[in-house]
Amino acid sequence: MALSFHNTSRNLLKGAHHPSWSCRIAFRRPQLLARVSQLPSSSDIVELQHLNNLHNQRAASILSVDVQNDAGGPDYSLVQRNLALELVRVTEAAALAAGRWFGKGDKNAADQAAVDMMRKVLNSVAMDGVVVIGEGEKDEAPMLYCGERIGDGSMFPKVDIAVDPLDGTSLTSQGRNGAISVIAVAEQGSLFDPGPCMYMEKLAVGPQVDPDSVSLDYSVRHNIKWVAKALDKPVSDVTVLMLDRPRHADLIRQCRDAGARIRLISDGDVAGAIEVAKAGAPVDMMMGIGGTPEGVIAACALKCMGGHIQGRLWPRDEKERAAAIARGYDINKILLMDDLVRGDDVFFAATGVSDGDLLRGVRYYSGGASTNSIVMRCKSGTVRFIETYHKWTKPSVTNISLDDSDDSTAMNRRTNGNGSNTHPYGGATRGRGAGQRPPW
Structure with a gap:
């Protein structure tokens, strides 16, 4: 439809004001003479030109691959596709694999299953990515x-x-x-x-709190007071989340002394x-x-x-402190949000x-499984469950179908000899009557 409109408007613009145009129509095709009055006027043609320009601008913005940058290649400065909707398949696959080890007492096997599936699905995503926050160094492979x-090797x-x-x-x-898998x-x-x-010290608050009103340099009592003020609740109703670690004994005491x-x-x-920023969270x-990394x-x-989140590096010992200083890190600096992640192309x-x-x-x-995920994009501000x-x-x-088998070598098997479905970890899929019915 757009192509037809474009061609029609172009033809009208080329021939509508030819000096002998109406005479030729009258001589060669008298039956069209009555329709001459319906042809576009000068004002109509100006409007057609405007619409045609808008059409071309929309086409250029949609087909961003046709927009050239200074180097002569495609300009991908604005990421148009929502990469997070593709990444959720990555975390789903990792969660499905790790969940199989739930409650079995083997945390290394659970972690390895999640890593293997995450790497497999990540390599199918159209992007050129480098892991900067992972699970170790190269000699610790097969971790990420x-x-x-x-x-998948795509340039962009x-x-x-x-x-x-x-x-x-x-x-x-x-x-x-x-x-969770993240x-x-x-x-x-x-x-x-x-x-x-x-490791690092952290202070995270929700969107209602002015990030300038709280700081790792301020006292615990001050930070709790200003969070309570921003949330319009008494200090006694403020709940502070933290890891249950011996190193937090003094922090716990200060929070309780403040009344939180x-x-x-x-x-x-x-x-x-994430819960801190979620509406209605406890x-x-x-x-x-x-x-x-977390x-x-x-x-x-x-x-x-x-x-909002703030952080400050927390070396565990003098050796780690010396290594950080040698690499140019300021261990006393408070790292704000834009220090931890710059820009708004974040998924x-x-x-x-x-x-x-x-x-x-x-x-x-x-015969299946269900997963629950959260997907977010910074540029649009969308949060999806x-x-x-x-x-x-x-x-x-x-x-990835899973049963009680521990055989993890048959990752590529899909069917067994009699044609029934076989999951990647080995063994035939159980029938509908063998367990709980799925909701579909």
């Missing part, structure tokens, strides 16, 4: 190591990737709540590199930080010392949600492995 290139977009295939390995192995993606060079410091309530979690401070702020991932999520996705306040865990059915049902009879990168 820092510096690993991820994606070039991105930094922060991953935690299983945030809460101990939670999963012990059969406890709050484990990934964040941002423009290349925009994510903070934690270097040798694997304490909520302790054993692991999973990424999900905890916590109001997060404080304490936790992992630096702090960067949490910053990506909070930036998408409008929340975040997480899927629940075990039940938590933020996300429901994986549910396995006879996604419920996905996976059917083993329609295998894909996320539809």
